[in-house]
Amino acid sequence: MNLNHLQYLAVVEKSGSINRAARELFVSQPYLSGVIRSIEEEMGFQIFRRTTTGVALTETGNEFMERAHRILREMNEMRKLQDHRIRGLRVVSQYSPFFMRCFLEMRDKYGGTDEDSFQEMSSEECFRALEAQNANIAFVAYIDSAKSRYQSHAASFHCCLKEIFSNVPFQVIMRPEHPLADRAEITSEELMKFPFVFYNDVSAVALLKRIGISGHPQIVWVSDRGSCFDMVQGGDYLSLIAVVGKQPVKREVHYVPLADTLQGLNFAYSVRKDYLISRREKVFLEFVQKTGVTGQTMIPERQRT
Secondary structure: OOHHHHHHHHHHHHHOOHHHHHHHHOOOHHHHHHHHHHHHHHHOOOOEEEOOOOEEEOHHHHHHHHHHHHHHHHHHHHHHHHHHOOOOOEEEEOOOHHHHHHHHHHHHHHOOOOOOEEEEOOHHHHHHHHHOOOOOEEEEEEOHHHHHHHHHHHHHOOEEEEEEEEEEOEEEEEOOOOOOOOOOOEOHHHHOOOOEEEEOOOOHHHHHHHHOOOOOOOEEEEOOHHHHHHHHHOOOOEEEEEOOOOOOOOOOOEEEEEOOOOOOEEEEEEEEOOOOOOHHHHHHHHHHHHHHHHOOOOOOOOOOO
16 A cells, blocks of 8 residues: 555545546556555455445545545645755656757756756656656647547556647658758658658657558658757658747758648646645746747746745
């Protein structure tokens, strides 16, 4: 039994139903039932009584949950102690260009700490970093059809997702001298005629399939966006990127809108379900959202946190 399990029990108690609690927690009903069963076996008594309409606390279970709520309240109070000092911005991101710029501008405005860090990694690695407490905020991207899968995946690492940008359109990137650089827009068919490089992540295949180029004969997969940009700048390679905000990600790269796409990319931030966001982190997330909408630096003029 751990702190997350106590929080699970609190949600079950509040909802009065394992099915409803599982949906709220983004976990499966069998998994949540197994957690309850293992805790009851560990404690040696029944916490919930199963009924035809859901579940209810047993007499002993009621006493148990009173103590569990005290533990959860104390944990929240202890986490608030972190706000008495400047907490580092420990950020990981599946998509780095825009969020890295926000991270650097935040530090330039307010100054940084020795604990500040920013790393690009896959979505799977982002969730693992949060679970292991090696990072406190993660940014991930997905298409609409993969949204529920990402929510479930985040929940399996005891994390939650909050969407901040929806349907961000795709741009085709290339070197300025590329044969397609003078086009007003580029179709999926035209993407098939040139070598293509793409960042390899869990949703990459589904994304390319939706665009219609999953069977590209000249595709190269890379593990980081730096390599992707290097290949685009060094030859006739094309790639795709969803540009958040109004500033180009790299001025040395040319951008042309991708035609005939049904949807763009959604962006969300993720934190651990039991994590209390600090004042400095709140300012950072507000800055990210405002900058993404306006394309301009929008750090609020307030006392440095």
